[in-house]
Amino acid sequence: MSNLNSFMGGVRIPAAEFQKHSPKLRAEKISAPDFVEIAYARTTKPTVSEGDSVFMGQLLCAADDKNPIHSSVSGKVARIKLDDEGNVTSIVIENDKKDTPDPSVIPFSRKLTETAPDEILEIIRRSGICESGDGISVARRVECALGGTRRLIINCTECEPIISARHSLLLEHPAEVINGAKILLRALEVRYVDIVVDNNDIAVIRRLEDVIGNNPLLRLRVTDNKYPQGDKRLIVNAVTGKEPPVRETTSQLGYVVFTAETAAAIFRAFSQGMPQIEKTVTIGGDCINSPKVLTVPIGTPLSDIVAFCGGMKGEAKRIICGGLMSGKALPDCDYYVSKSDTAFIFLSEEYVKPKSTSECIRCGSCVAKCPMHLMPLYLAKQSEKGNIKKALAMGLRSCIECGTCTYNCPAGVEHVYHICNIKAAYNEEKAQEENR
Amino acid sequence: MKNSPEFSSPHIRSGNSELLVSLDFLIAALPAIIWSAIAYGARPIAIIVVTMLFAILFEYLFSLLLHKAPHLPIAAVVGMLTALFMPAGIAYWLLPLAALVGVAARRFTGGILHPIASALLPLFFFGSQMTAHTAIFEKLKLGVFSYADKMDELAVKLPVSVLLPENSPNITAFDVFLGNSPESIGGMSAILLTLGGVYLLARRVISWQIPVGFIAGASLIWFLLMFDGAHYDYLIYHLCSGSIFLAAFFGACEYSSSPTVPMGRLVHGVGCGMLTMLFRKLGMNAGMSVLLAMLIMSLFSRILDMVTAERYFGYHTQKLPERFKALLPDFKK
Numbered sequence: 001m002s003n004l005n006s007f008m009g010g011v012r013i014p015a016a017e018f019q020k021h022s023p024k025l026r027a028e029k030i031s032a033p034d035f036v037e038i039a040y041a042r043t044t045k046p047t048v049s050e051g052d053s054v055f056m057g058q059l060l061c062a063a064d065d066k067n068p069i070h071s072s073v074s075g076k077v078a079r080i081k082l083d084d085e086g087n088v089t090s091i092v093i094e095n096d097k098k099d100t101p102d103p104s105v106i107p108f109s110r111k112l113t114e115t116a117p118d119e120i121l122e123i124i125r126r127s128g129i130c131e132s133g134d135g136i137s138v139a140r141r142v143e144c145a146l147g148g149t150r151r152l153i154i155n156c157t158e159c160e161p162i163i164s165a166r167h168s169l170l171l172e173h174p175a176e177v178i179n180g181a182k183i184l185l186r187a188l189e190v191r192y193v194d195i196v197v198d199n200n201d202i203a204v205i206r207r208l209e210d211v212i213g214n215n216p217l218l219r220l221r222v223t224d225n226k227y228p229q230g231d232k233r234l235i236v237n238a239v240t241g242k243e244p245p246v247r248e249t250t251s252q253l254g255y256v257v258f259t260a261e262t263a264a265a266i267f268r269a270f271s272q273g274m275p276q277i278e279k280t281v282t283i284g285g286d287c288i289n290s291p292k293v294l295t296v297p298i299g300t301p302l303s304d305i306v307a308f309c310g311g312m313k314g315e316a317k318r319i320i321c322g323g324l325m326s327g328k329a330l331p332d333c334d335y336y337v338s339k340s341d342t343a344f345i346f347l348s349e350e351y352v353k354p355k356s357t358s359e360c361i362r363c364g365s366c367v368a369k370c371p372m373h374l375m376p377l378y379l380a381k382q383s384e385k386g387n388i389k390k391a392l393a394m395g396l397r398s399c400i401e402c403g404t405c406t407y408n409c410p411a412g413v414e415h416v417y418h419i420c421n422i423k424a425a426y427n428e429e430k431a432q433e434e435n436r
Numbered sequence: 437m438k439n440s441p442e443f444s445s446p447h448i449r450s451g452n453s454e455l456l457v458s459l460d461f462l463i464a465a466l467p468a469i470i471w472s473a474i475a476y477g478a479r480p481i482a483i484i485v486v487t488m489l490f491a492i493l494f495e496y497l498f499s500l501l502l503h504k505a506p507h508l509p510i511a512a513v514v515g516m517l518t519a520l521f522m523p524a525g526i527a528y529w530l531l532p533l534a535a536l537v538g539v540a541a542r543r544f545t546g547g548i549l550h551p552i553a554s555a556l557l558p559l560f561f562f563g564s565q566m567t568a569h570t571a572i573f574e575k576l577k578l579g580v581f582s583y584a585d586k587m588d589e590l591a592v593k594l595p596v597s598v599l600l601p602e603n604s605p606n607i608t609a610f611d612v613f614l615g616n617s618p619e620s621i622g623g624m625s626a627i628l629l630t631l632g633g634v635y636l637l638a639r640r641v642i643s644w645q646i647p648v649g650f651i652a653g654a655s656l657i658w659f660l661l662m663f664d665g666a667h668y669d670y671l672i673y674h675l676c677s678g679s680i681f682l683a684a685f686f687g688a689c690e691y692s693s694s695p696t697v698p699m700g701r702l703v704h705g706v707g708c709g710m711l712t713m714l715f716r717k718l719g720m721n722a723g724m725s726v727l728l729a730m731l732i733m734s735l736f737s738r739i740l741d742m743v744t745a746e747r748y749f750g751y752h753t754q755k756l757p758e759r760f761k762a763l764l765p766d767f768k769k
Contacts, residue, residue: 011450161448233750246750320447329443351448358505361454362547364643364696372749375741377696395748403446410452411507417444 004196004238006224009369011404013227013325015200018161021284023291025168030308032097036072036299037081037336040088048091052077055102057274060091067137068128072277072297074100090336093299101274108270112186117146120187127269128339129276132261133322135340141251141258142187149188150254153239154181154263156208157198159227160323162284163343166260168293169280170197170204173264174211178218180263183270185217188256192217194239200225227325228402232257234371246397276339283309287316287346302335302344316346325403358411366405366415372398376405380415383422388429391422399423458509460641464632465516465686468678471628472621476524480621483531484519490535491515498543510691514538517686518555520622521723523569530559547692550734553727560724569618613676620723622686623678633685642689645698649705650684650712651675657710661717674716683708683726693734700740707733
């Protein structure tokens, strides 16, 4: 176990303020929903049609698809939803509550040491695991990293308040995470894995230390509990001391970061053979009667989750998919859990502070707190003007939209909003240029 | 949903607000203001309150005129700091003018012209108002409703405005440090200002770079000029004067006119301190030298930000010219 240097800046969000709205750490399983709606965002046609009966874990799309999706329950395909252009957007499956597994679901029986990296990749690819948060296919990242990996990092930090699904996983099933890390170690052929945890939960560190024991392949590294320590680039920087250039992804440089959930999901794909059909999410916030860490099948409607958590106290003014700092707001409860979701937070009016549309007073707190050493006041100003060139000169590419600038701003300037807008405009411009 | 600032992340705030920041400035200045009231009577309080009220009024009018959100607490701080730099005997009719110029400088130049310095500079065109300092503890002569004409009779020379030792009044450097000598309203007692400054530093309202840079810069230039026959005693004398501390902890730290990058702030502080002492060496009035130094340095605040900014994370080649271009106004439109 060794302590790591953290980055400059960042914020310490007072977790105590949100403690009573945070869930108990023990993960519960939701009672099976009557219907699940699985998002189907790909170009190929689904392999099932309306009225077909499906098994739990059955493949719903073509077998050679890059990131396959599976039925999370057994039952009957009730509807295949199409958008205006005739593309399939989602598949609704009626649950027969028998949980009959697909015949193809068989545990991996061979020894890991006798398995080639390609075979491991094939199993990861078949299980359709997605990274939590950004929703990138894990198989694709493993494929890119195969052979050229210098460091493998398992991200076990959790620095946003309320969200505790990862802590819960690490407390209850540390062995799954560690075994998943060992599988990745084998696949990527690196010498050792860095397991990064933050220093605010001693229990997690103890549990991991117990499981790791004296294994030289696994190194436990402890970082400061500071937001946004969980960012990929900042974790790579903390572990290796290197600064990933802004134009390259960390995996292109040979530093591969996976989250603890991904590692556990990979282990489950091996030990049970079941593809990723469920996700552990945090349900919290002051509007929820009993906050919980819940394991839900992919495609569960959010309204079912709310009902399982004892319903809502009053009206939720804001429903956030993701963390309080970086999550995105949902318009209503009409949402179905996807593989990349980590948390759903329901906030009442008390926490939703009115946002002022005030200008900068140049206090400099955003500059002092920016983990990427940017000057958010100038960047936001240029972004607000819509000046892409100048925003790029101010370091637009470096911005990770963590929100520390806006969190601290005494004047209430919406840096992140302006920066997100100009990033979208920049990407659009770039796409147009490529088309030409 | 996505394209509304109301729903963009982050969904929580630290609870820091303009009002809190402004209250911190007020609390920090309170010991100095109280000491000034003890020494001069109620008149300094009246000057501060009137200037603050006018500053708030003008800020509100400007915000209506420009259809922008008003920054009333920040304007109140500008008004208060402006009043702190004024002599106790200043005429009341000058206060609205000072508040107007200060708030306008913040509003229209964004602090490129130092609001407090530009607020006080026009006052020099009105005779000797900026030197209307009076002897302390003469409350009867200096009432709240005293006329400005009377002030000329009462006016005294500031100890720090006299540079040669033989002209020095019978006041020791320690007296100046404690505040037992005439000065501007806020700048009487260096020790009380330091107390306020430490409070601001502890609350992280200001950063240490500007005050430390200011005092260091002032000392440095004096050591450099010492070879020209100046006396070492005078460094102590000046460095103990309240006007230096008022500028170091309050004036130069004014948000809109100071750089935002830590390194830039240090350079800004050193620049202000050096220029102040240089102007004093050249025989300029003590209050005026501080203001002019701050005004000149505030012109460079944006450039200092760009030059001293840290390398952005992941940008391995630093491109200064591009950053400077980001400063320039857009000519195409």
